[in-house]
Amino acid sequence: MQSNPLPEALFDGRSGVLRVLIIAPAAYAALVLILRVSGKRTLSKLNAFDFVITIAIGSTLASIITSKSLALVEGLVALGLLVAMQFLVTAASVRFGGFNRVIKAEPALLLRDGRMLARAMRRARITAGEIEAAARGAGVERPNQLKAVFLETDGSLTALRRGT
Structure with a gap:
């Protein structure tokens, strides 16, 4: 049996690379679809709440791509949940002025x-x-x-x- 000449931190075998090559495009395509379905407001200019959601979405996408312990479907559910929460918060901020004042700063x-x-x-x-x-x-x-x-x-x- 031949040992791997590269340290495990540099190359952990072809299966990890293959997983990333399959999962990354699938997760990216799913995220684009989720964002398109959620509407233009999700991608609007950022207030503080939108910024937090954007960071969370990026972090979740990175976890889906790089974490072997996170299944694609679980990650996509997390992405969908983040976008749904953003949709619900923005819908509530439109309907309820007091809620809007809590979420957004005044000019x-x-x-x-x-x-x-x-x-x-x-x-x-x-x-x-x-x-x-x-x-x-x-x-x-x-x-x-x-x-x-x-x-x-x-x-x-x-x-x-x-x-x-």
Whole structure:
């Protein structure tokens, strides 16, 4: 009997590689199908809850692909459950305003009538440079040409020019 010249940490035999070659495409295809069925909201801009679900889905997919002790069907059930929970939470947040306030942060006003609101910027951890970038994105040279800048619930900045 010939011993394996490579350490087990580098190569544990062909069966492990073959398993990954079969399971990874199947799990990936199933995840794409689950996400398509769940609707566009699942893949929308991320708020904190969506970010957590996205990380959990990625972690679950990685476990399905790499863990020998996790069967494909068990992993797919876990993926489906995560997507279903995300669907239920977003549906509840649309129907119940109080629940929505728990799940999502409120937009934060960072600039009003051309003046940066230092306390709000510190609380949101936004710099003057980021406000200036939002101004440029709105097509103005300086923040004092803006009516308002908001930090949206998904982390993006929205700048409103004066006269809009």
